[in-house]
Amino acid sequence: MQLLIFYVFGFIAIFAAVSMIVVKQPVMSALFLIVNMLCLAGLYALLDAHLIAALQVIVYAGAIMVLVLFVIMLLNLREKKGLITRHKVAMQGIGVVIVAFVFVLIAASMDFVSFSQAGAVSAEFGTVAGVAKTLFTDFILPFEIASVLLLVAIIGAVILSKSRT
Amino acid sequence: METVPLNFYLILSGVLFAIGVVGVVSRRNVIVIYMSIELMFNAVNLTLVAFSRFLNDMTGHVFVFMVIAVAAAEAAVGLAIIIAVFRNKVTVDVDEVNILKG
Numbered sequence: 200m201q202l203l204i205f206y207v208f209g210f211i212a213i214f215a216a217v218s219m220i221v222v223k224q225p226v227m228s229a230l231f232l233i234v235n236m237l238c239l240a241g242l243y244a245l246l247d248a249h250l251i252a253a254l255q256v257i258v259y260a261g262a263i264m265v266l267v268l269f270v271i272m273l274l275n276l277r278e279k280k281g282l283i284t285r286h287k288v289a290m291q292g293i294g295v296v297i298v299a300f301v302f303v304l305i306a307a308s309m310d311f312v313s314f315s316q317a318g319a320v321s322a323e324f325g326t327v328a329g330v331a332k333t334l335f336t337d338f339i340l341p342f343e344i345a346s347v348l349l350l351v352a353i354i355g356a357v358i359l360s361k362s363r364t
Numbered sequence: 365m366e367t368v369p370l371n372f373y374l375i376l377s378g379v380l381f382a383i384g385v386v387g388v389v390s391r392r393n394v395i396v397i398y399m400s401i402e403l404m405f406n407a408v409n410l411t412l413v414a415f416s417r418f419l420n421d422m423t424g425h426v427f428v429f430m431v432i433a434v435a436a437a438e439a440a441v442g443l444a445i446i447i448a449v450f451r452n453k454v455t456v457d458v459d460e461v462n463i464l465k466g
Contacts, residue, residue: 205368209376216380216403220387225395232399235380239406245368246417251409251428258432263402263439270443271395274450294386301385305378320420333422334429345433352437359444362451
């Protein structure tokens, strides 16, 4: 049953990712990326990461992708060139070589991954309480630095998008 | 109840990351390049969550939390840069934005 759910989410995720880089309109790309992120949220839930699954839907598929769609509609783009263009053969070649390299790395890593069966987890694993306990004890300094980072990003975005007058 | 082996998650993550790399190197639209980078973030997050589950350690979840926070900051600044570039050059084609080229 878990394997079936994994296959369904996994194949939809790969299909959406391939469609994302193949379709011409940026709006379609953004919508396919949202499908991909929702499938990954399902996989996170399958991995008992309940909080991360909720964050994936709310922050990634919700907030960030709405921002991207908003910019696409603001710029009103109409792209003529799709994935394949004549003088980009070298770029395509680099991409294919990197893909092949990643697959070789995956195949090489198959043997020494010995802990391939998941054990039982504690009741708190992946819940809001469990993640918060880890976050606010061992990782309190990175958490505070992340808040500063978000503040800097807000100020930077406002300054960058302000028209120069 | 049959569980999914760790290798399946790693292979799926590697495939998604590779698709993201192909998107970055082959597309010219800067917004699609940006979305391909987001796809690579997601692939890495899947690896972190999978290892977290199989090692029974919640540190990976904290890492994913941090990646999502940084991605949100990156979205705000990156899209502001895209809008600033579009305001100056009236294009989002990375081949035509080349004033830093020596």
